[in-house]
Amino acid sequence: MKKIAVLNNKGGVGKSTVSVQISHGLAKLGFKVILIDLDGQNDSSLFLGVSSSEYKKTFYDLIDKRNKIDLNDCILNVRENLDLLPNSNIEEINAEFYRESRI
Template identity: 50%
Template sequence: MHKIAIYNNKGGVGKSTIAVHLADALRRIDLKVLLVDLDSQNDCSLFLGLKEEPENTFFNLIDYRYPANLSECVTEVRENLDLLTNRNYELIEKDLHRATRIDNFLDKALKDAAKTYDYLIIDCSPSRSIINSAILFYVDSIIVPTQLEVASIRGFSDIYNYLNDLEIDTAKIKLVVPNMFDARTKESQDNLKELESIFEEDILTEPINRRTKITEASKAGETIFEYDTDTQLEQFYNLVERVVKLG
């Protein structure tokens, strides 16, 4: 099972959109995927059209008093795609502060996932937090979506500093995804060139264009694959191909 964090310490870069679309695309090639929503905004549920909050969420999985099994906490949202939502985000943080170690916390909490899933994708909050620290220790790969604006690009140093502070190898950052690219603007073009000067081709993916249809799909609780099959989807498929090559 390959474990992936979708992380950036800056909000508004499309993390949840990337996480949901990556999960949906992987399950479409007959891979079993668990999407774990550990973003305090809980956008994955919205983007996948989950109408009712599940009875059991991530907190029930780690509740030291009455822990639930993973199978009791996940919700099947599509064929081959399960979602593990979160609730009581502050209580999850408190449990982590109580833990003796955070570097293996999720290994224990999600120990049963490898029996069922090919990929486990975690949507993270845009912050330094004890929850994110536990996630970054746990995963095999980090994918960083970034908006093509100066502030987002400058923020990369903070991500690398965060990993260094945790003594996590920065080589865990496997892919950087330029998101919401608008080829009509000089700013997008210039900032894409800036990213190309920073990152090697094996890390930087092709940009994903800014499309109104993607926003509409998310509001409708669908992925773009479901909402508008006429939209050019090559960029998402290219991302999926890059992810599969990671192993």
């Protein structure tokens, strides 16, 4: 398994565009790809034609310890060989990560 992360703290630099293009290209080459959209504006999801009305469970639901959610309930198949894990509540996700013990 290979992992590719696209990260930059500044907005508007093309992170989502690059992420979608790499993911789609790898999927077209026959690789099984999951794109985890952690952008606050859900741009990767939108670029793939997925609006928030099309999913109920997201990355946030996975890390919310109050609910037991199966990963497969959150993943959407958006193209051949390309799955998407959308997000919601990015502020709460960031807060949850800051609360977690690093030990």
